[in-house]
Amino acid sequence: xxxxxxxxxxxxxxxxxxxxxxxxxxxxxxxxxxxxxxxxxxxxxxxxxxxxxxxxxxxxxxxxxxxxxxxxxxxxxxxxxxxxxxxxxxxxxxxxxxxxxxxxxxxxxxxxxx
Amino acid sequence: xxxxxxxxxxxxxxxxxxxxxxxxxxxxxxxxxxxxxxxxxxxxxxxxxxxxxxxxxxxxxxxxxxxxxxxxxxxxxxxxxxxxxxxxxxxxxxxxxxxxxxxxxxxxxxx
Numbered sequence: 001x002x003x004x005x006x007x008x009x010x011x012x013x014x015x016x017x018x019x020x021x022x023x024x025x026x027x028x029x030x031x032x033x034x035x036x037x038x039x040x041x042x043x044x045x046x047x048x049x050x051x052x053x054x055x056x057x058x059x060x061x062x063x064x065x066x067x068x069x070x071x072x073x074x075x076x077x078x079x080x081x082x083x084x085x086x087x088x089x090x091x092x093x094x095x096x097x098x099x100x101x102x103x104x105x106x107x108x109x110x111x112x113x114x
Numbered sequence: 115x116x117x118x119x120x121x122x123x124x125x126x127x128x129x130x131x132x133x134x135x136x137x138x139x140x141x142x143x144x145x146x147x148x149x150x151x152x153x154x155x156x157x158x159x160x161x162x163x164x165x166x167x168x169x170x171x172x173x174x175x176x177x178x179x180x181x182x183x184x185x186x187x188x189x190x191x192x193x194x195x196x197x198x199x200x201x202x203x204x205x206x207x208x209x210x211x212x213x214x215x216x217x218x219x220x221x222x223x224x225x
Binding site for chain 1: 157160208210214
């Protein structure tokens with residue numbers, strides 16, 4: 001079975017632009033979470049979606065938004081990009097929502113904002 | 115607000131040694147504690163998940179323990195190998211529906 005997949009692998013944008021990152025969970029998993037990992041730091045929780053509903057939200061500005069589709073895949077959108085948004089964006093899937101389920105991570109999308 | 119700390123930030127040990135990585139958390143009302151491995155520039159690989167009702171989990175040369183009352187978890191690696199070199203992260207699953215990570219311990223096994 002395929003693990004969590006993310007696209008694209010790498011992305012370069014300029015300040016002020018918009019970006020969309022995509023994630024497909026493990027087959028059978030209904031929850032997707034998004035994390036931002038800045039170099040040298042642990043991942044920071046952005047969103048969790050379960051059954052197409054937002055289950056949790058971290059301390060990120062409204063420029064960050066996400067959604068989950070009927071097939072449980074997900075998109076993370078970031079508007080008005082800032083230099084500080086440069087990071088590795090990680091997607092994790094789990095069987096159900098909530099923090100009590102084991103999280104399985106994808107390879108990440110490396111976003112560089114110039 | 116939950117805070118997760120990992121000490122040391124970096125560790126170098128000779129091949130073959132047993133070692134312990136530490137993870138501490140401030141709020142003991144957690145659902146679980148999960149340990150991950152991350153290779154440079156890569157995603158996270160789940161190693162062990164300990165539910166709040168459990169004291170330890172084992173997988174091969176890895177053993178993770180959880181002491182909620184003291185707010186600590188340890189990851190024990192037996193007979194370390196150069197392939198174990200990576201960053202090891204712990205994360206707590208919390209009752210506010212958030213998962214909080216530590217900053218990780220960079221482990222280097224010397225051949």
